[in-house]
Amino acid sequence: MTDRVLVIVPTYNEAENVERIVERLLTSVPEAHALVVDDGSPDGTGELAEKLAARDPRVHVLRRAGKAGLGPAYVAGFRWARQRGYDVLVEMDADGSHAPEQLPRLLAALSGADLVLGSRYLPGGRVEDWPVHRLLLSRLGNRYTRWLLRLPLTDATGGYRVARAELIDRLPFDDVASQGYCFQVDWAWRAVRDGARVTEVPITFTERAFGRSKMSRSIVREALVRVTVWGLRDRLADWLPGRVQRPVPGRPRDGGRSSAVR
Template sequence: MTAARVLVVVPTYDEAENVGPILDRLHRSVPGAHALVVDDGSPDGTGELAEALAARDERVHVLRRTVKAGLGPAYVAGFRWGRARGYDVLVEMDADGSHHPEQLPALLAALTEADLALGSRYVPGGRVEDWPAHRLLLSRAGNLWTRWALRLPLADATGGFRAVRGELVDRLPFDDVASHGYCFQVDWAWRAVRTGARVVEVPITFTERIAGRSKMTLSIVGEALVRVTWWGLQDRLAERLPGRVRRPVSGRVREGRRSNAVR
């Protein structure tokens, strides 16, 4: 993976305070990586600021959208933009500093033996910093429910810091992904495992944002609960219906180890 072209997709909505510093940290950590800021019409000027950064740095690109369509559609648009331009590896990363760009080299290194590297808060070595107790409890409970309902062997299926080989993105049916919030992360991780992709969880540190406001809402949590429950029911019903054969969950999932930096 040392010669791979890496594109870090960074969705934004009202992240003017954060987008510049996070891109600086990214390029200090992985100088050869390019970044695509996908802005959903931020009223605080995030899109304009990102374009100013792009004018000064050829590694920064901007995809501006006119409406706030949600996390899932932003990532799908970013993936398509990147694959159309020949990037070999696509990375998801939040703009608010919750994900540490300094840990991206470990995710990239994991792709030497995997198709998808998930940054995980809940494997040994992973941790969460500065979250209130109710947020941590909600996240833990959501992942436990997801693991049981979907029979998905992942400790942190909802995490949004991940790196994927472009070939896997091409194989996954993103056209019918309807999830808008963080449920999108569960949706496509589940699809990846079920297609037989090699998946590895790499321990990361997740830190609560310092500036700006969280985009998490009760409606986003509700969407995740309803969709995961419905997918799990459909999966189990498919096993019981005559003539229906459930596609086996054949992806190989393992816990990753901290790796040396890859440039």
């Protein structure tokens, strides 16, 4: 592999998981580098990540002042990566729900794509150890998102993904306001409407063994409200061409909606 690969791992109170996930990552893809983006974890996650970085030059740490949400953490990681010339950027959770051992398959799929999404809901994908209500919420959320935004994706909310740096440079991340997992929907939609080649690869998602989930009612509420507003504004733009400006995300450079999503 000639491309420089950076795996961005946002953390907040993940001291029980961060060392384990970084070690698994570097074993699975030895040529990759890892960037731990820590949002001021009070449990010492940032300090632990810095110890890992001191031992291994492939590990880097970006420490932020406080908890600002998943979206801003990834955007900060994207900027850090591009300033240092990484060619391929990977999103991966710190809690072990995304198996680093599956990353080579996602990287291989990038040969014919600009963005590769790890999908829990494609044939061959699955979710392990989730309670029924959580699985139902995820499935319904993805169906609602797919229908309202007209997204040809089975798992737009998933956070295990690989992108070419050129695509990151193209998309207007400066105006991203989404903080929770809605950020994943936000920029997947931007990529599709930009005309990016997007593909999905089945993955196995496993519930965390240690620590507490960051999912909350406010995160779910943010996603529901934002997706609904984006979708309704987008459909209104179809009815009133020339009078309603298309929402951001979603202003394709060629004025069309075509995408190479597979």
